[in-house]
Amino acid sequence: xxxxxxxxxxxxxxxxxxxxxxxxxxxxxxxxxxxxxxxxxxxxxxxxxxxxxxxxxxxxxxxxxxxxxxxxxxxxxxxxxxxxxxxxxxxxxxxxxxxxxxxxxxxxxxxxxxxxxxxxxxxxxxxxxxxxxxxxxxxxxxxxxxxx
Amino acid sequence: xxxxxxxxxxxxxxxxxxxxxxxxxxxxxxxxxxxxxxxxxxxxxxxxxxxxxxxxxxxxxxxxxxxxxxxxxxxxxxxxxxxxxxxxxxxxxxxxxxxxxxxxxxxxxxxxxxxxxxxxxxxxxxxxxxxxxxxxxxxxxxxxxxxxxxxxxxxxxxxxxxxxxxxxxxxxxxxxxxxxxxxxxxxxxxxxxxxxxxxxxxxxxxxxxxxxxxxxxxxxxxxxxxxxxxxxxxxxxxxxxxxxxxx
Numbered sequence: 001x002x003x004x005x006x007x008x009x010x011x012x013x014x015x016x017x018x019x020x021x022x023x024x025x026x027x028x029x030x031x032x033x034x035x036x037x038x039x040x041x042x043x044x045x046x047x048x049x050x051x052x053x054x055x056x057x058x059x060x061x062x063x064x065x066x067x068x069x070x071x072x073x074x075x076x077x078x079x080x081x082x083x084x085x086x087x088x089x090x091x092x093x094x095x096x097x098x099x100x101x102x103x104x105x106x107x108x109x110x111x112x113x114x115x116x117x118x119x120x121x122x123x124x125x126x127x128x129x130x131x132x133x134x135x136x137x138x139x140x141x142x143x144x145x146x147x148x
Numbered sequence: 149x150x151x152x153x154x155x156x157x158x159x160x161x162x163x164x165x166x167x168x169x170x171x172x173x174x175x176x177x178x179x180x181x182x183x184x185x186x187x188x189x190x191x192x193x194x195x196x197x198x199x200x201x202x203x204x205x206x207x208x209x210x211x212x213x214x215x216x217x218x219x220x221x222x223x224x225x226x227x228x229x230x231x232x233x234x235x236x237x238x239x240x241x242x243x244x245x246x247x248x249x250x251x252x253x254x255x256x257x258x259x260x261x262x263x264x265x266x267x268x269x270x271x272x273x274x275x276x277x278x279x280x281x282x283x284x285x286x287x288x289x290x291x292x293x294x295x296x297x298x299x300x301x302x303x304x305x306x307x308x309x310x311x312x313x314x315x316x317x318x319x320x321x322x323x324x325x326x327x328x329x330x331x332x333x334x335x336x337x338x339x340x341x342x343x344x345x346x347x348x349x350x351x352x353x354x355x356x357x358x359x360x361x362x363x364x365x366x367x368x369x370x371x372x373x374x375x376x377x378x379x380x381x382x383x384x385x386x387x388x389x390x391x392x393x394x395x
Contacts, residue, residue, distance in 0.1 A: 001195065001202070001204065001205055001208075003328070003329065005195040006195075006208070008193070008194060008195055008310055009194045009195055009208060009212070010245070010249075011193075011306075011310055012189075012190060012193045012194040012307060012310055013212045013215065013216065013245065015193075015302075015303055015306035015307065015310070016186070016216050016219075016303055017215065017216070017219055017238075017242075018302075018306075019299040019300070019302050019303035019306075020216070020219045020220055020222075020223055020299065021219070021223075022298070022299050022302065023163060023167075023223055023295055023296060023298070023299035024222065024223035026290065026291070026295035026298065026299075027167055027223075027289040027290050027291065027292060027295040027296070028223065028289055028290075029285040029286070029288065029289060029290065030228050030231075030283070030285055030286055032228050032231070032232070032270055032273060032274055032277075033222075033223070033225075033228055033231050033286075035270070036222060036231055036232065036235050036270065037222075037223060039235070039262070039266065040219055040222065040223075040235065040238065043238070043239070043242050043262075046242070046254075046258075047242060047245055047246075050245075050246055050249055050251050050254060051249065053251075053336075054249040054250065054251070054332075054336060055328075056328065057328050057331050057332045057335055057336060059335075059336075059344070059345060059348035059349075059352070059353070060353075062251055062253070062254055062345060063345075063348060063349055063352075063353040063356055064356070065251075065254055066253075066254070066257065066349070066356075066360070067356050067359070067360050069257055069258070069261050069262065070360040070363065070364055071360070071363060072261075072262065072266060073261060073265065073266060073364065073367075074363050074364055074366075074367030074368075075367070076266045076269055076270070077269070077367050077368065077370075077371040078367055078370050078371050078374065080269055080270070080273050080371075081370075081371040081372075081374040081375050082374060083273055083277070084273060084276070084277065084375065084378075085374060085375065085378035087276075087277045088378065088382065089378075092279065092283065092285065093228075093277055093278070093283070093285070094283070094284075094285035095285075096285065109290065111284065111288065114284045114287060114288060115168075115169035115287050115288070117282040117284075117287065
């Protein structure tokens with residue numbers, strides 16, 4: 001594989017990553033999955049930058065990727081602080097709760113019918129208790145009434 | 149041209165069927181459409197030489213397939229914790245792609261910072277903010293067909309531009325690229341790769357590093373302020389509600 005061919009392959013992978021990230025951001029309703037999609041878009045751009053830097057034997061691509069990594073870390077911190085604040089005020093991670101901030105004139109989105117949830121019948125293993133439970137300390141009996 | 153449009157349609161249909169809500173049969177159909185569509189687009193935009201692959205081509209394509217498949221699973225998973233885990237696998241694939249280029253520091257930094265810090269922070273927030281059982285908003289998505297078509301058209305346009313690069317690279321002056329390949333052995337592919345990267349960062353790219361430092365500091369302060377301000381407002385509202393209930 002010659003150099004231009006490998007560069008082309010890398011750019012194909014990077015464009016796929018960016019497209020999939022954009023799809024996730026546009027279509028998902030969970031705030032966490034939306035932010036994961038944003039990070040995936042940044043990953044696509046990083047792969048493209050690193051490939052171009054390698055192709056031209058240049059450090060600029062890798063330097064910008066390092067900058068992108070630090071930007072992504074900042075963005076994750078601030079976005080997660082925002083998500084926690086929104087969760088405290090709304091009680092869910094659903095972004096449709098805040099759709100009153102949409103453009104005036106567009107229709108609101110109302111859930112018509114939700115598909116049924118997958119119910120997993122989880123069989124947790126039953127382990128035989130082994131050994132003797134240690135005697136609780138004096139401090140533990142002060143705050144733990146189940147063992148006293 | 150029609151084959152390219154067929155590829156775009158196949159990718160769009162595949163992604164539509166994979167996005168939640170997804171039926172147990174529809175997901176296999178969607179995966180099939182997606183694979184066929186990506187193959188068609190790869191025929192246009194990538195150098196896929198068929199099944200006679202050399203070792204390094206096989207390694208590259210395995211890393212690429214792991215990255216793209218786990219990216220699709222991230223975006224289409226109905227459980228946000230599974231989405232985060234698939235994203236971790238996609239990060240490992242990206243790290244492998246960086247290592248394939250010889251970018252050792254980038255590969256390790258991706259794993260340590262992205263998968264080790266950012267992903268763990270996402271999982272902490274999921275732990276604090278997830279409802280019991282499966283939430284309704286995880287099982288439904290906005291405008292499945294439209295967003296899948298948008299993403300497929302974007303990828304198709306980028307791929308067709310790459311395909312045009314392929315056609316014109318036949319006229320490429322490969323002799324002019326020879327010095328780059330040999331110079332790469334002393335710069336990027338040298339054993340002192342990280343030392344050279346450090347030299348470059350702290351001499352030529354010094355302003356980038358300083359800007360990143362300032363940005364990290366401002367982000368830290370901003371995140372703390374957002375949470376503190378929100379908590380202050382909650383306290384104030386609770387006190388107002390208590391006063392209203394009493395008086």
